[in-house]
Amino acid sequence: MSITPTSLVHDSEEIDSPGRRRLPPVLRRAWYSLNQAFRRRIAHTEVTPDQFTVMRTLQECDPNGVTQRELTHLMSSDPNTVASLLERMERAGWIDRRVHEKDKRAHRIRLLAAGRNRYREARKIAVELQTEVLASLPVNEREKFLEQLTSIADSCREAALASPKGRAKR
Numbered sequence: 001m002s003i004t005p006t007s008l009v010h011d012s013e014e015i016d017s018p019g020r021r022r023l024p025p026v027l028r029r030a031w032y033s034l035n036q037a038f039r040r041r042i043a044h045t046e047v048t049p050d051q052f053t054v055m056r057t058l059q060e061c062d063p064n065g066v067t068q069r070e071l072t073h074l075m076s077s078d079p080n081t082v083a084s085l086l087e088r089m090e091r092a093g094w095i096d097r098r099v100h101e102k103d104k105r106a107h108r109i110r111l112l113a114a115g116r117n118r119y120r121e122a123r124k125i126a127v128e129l130q131t132e133v134l135a136s137l138p139v140n141e142r143e144k145f146l147e148q149l150t151s152i153a154d155s156c157r158e159a160a161l162a163s164p165k166g167r168a169k170r
Contacts, residue, residue, distance in 0.1 A: 023152070038129055042122045050077075051094075052126065054085055055119035058095065058111040065108030067100060076157065094118060 014020070038049050047055070057074050058066065066074070072082045086109060089095045094115030100106040111119065134142045 027152075034129070034133065038126065041125045041129060045118055045122050045125075046092075047118050047122045050081070050085055051089055052119070052122045053077075054082070054089060055094070055111060055115055056123070056126075058109065059116065059119055063110075065098065065110035067103075067106045068109060069106070071109060076153075089115065 015022075035049050038052075042049070042052065053075050054071065057071060061070075061074070068079070068082060068086065071086075072079050075082065086095060086097070090097060092114070094112055095109055096112055097107040097109050100108050134145075137145055
């Protein structure tokens with residue numbers, strides 16, 4: 001039996017029935033399991049998964065650095081989490097913060113050589129883990145899966161921004 005959008009609107013019990021897959025627990029289980037596997041595999045590098053995400057984002061962005069606000073958005077994180085990560089990473093000598101050339105209240109965050117070295121080490125592990133996890137799908141379906149997951153992530157972000165609390169923070 002196929003479920004059309006119309007039947008979903010009229011039958012909310014069916015979409016949320018206990019025997020049915022539901023988006024929040026599936027996404028949470030996938031994210032938590034991937035995060036734990038990655039955390040364990042990179043523990044020897046002294047980099048956390050969140051720090052890796054900072055490093056990856058900085059590595060892929062403007063070589064002159066990005067602002068903390070831009071980094072927060074690019075990472076899909078919150079300002080307090082990013083601020084805490086950056087403080088620890090700056091103390092470790094992996095990043096630096098320089099006053100922004102146009103906005104003296106902001107700083108440009110850049111990845112330093114020590115951070116790039118840690119990133120390269122952790123990235124190898126990240127690529128291996130991603131390859132291992134995606135191997136559960138047929139090769140010809142992997143890119144489509146990532147496209148669909150990106151669509152879901154974008155829809156989740158839009159839903160968050162459309163919520164009353166999200167609008168207040170814009």
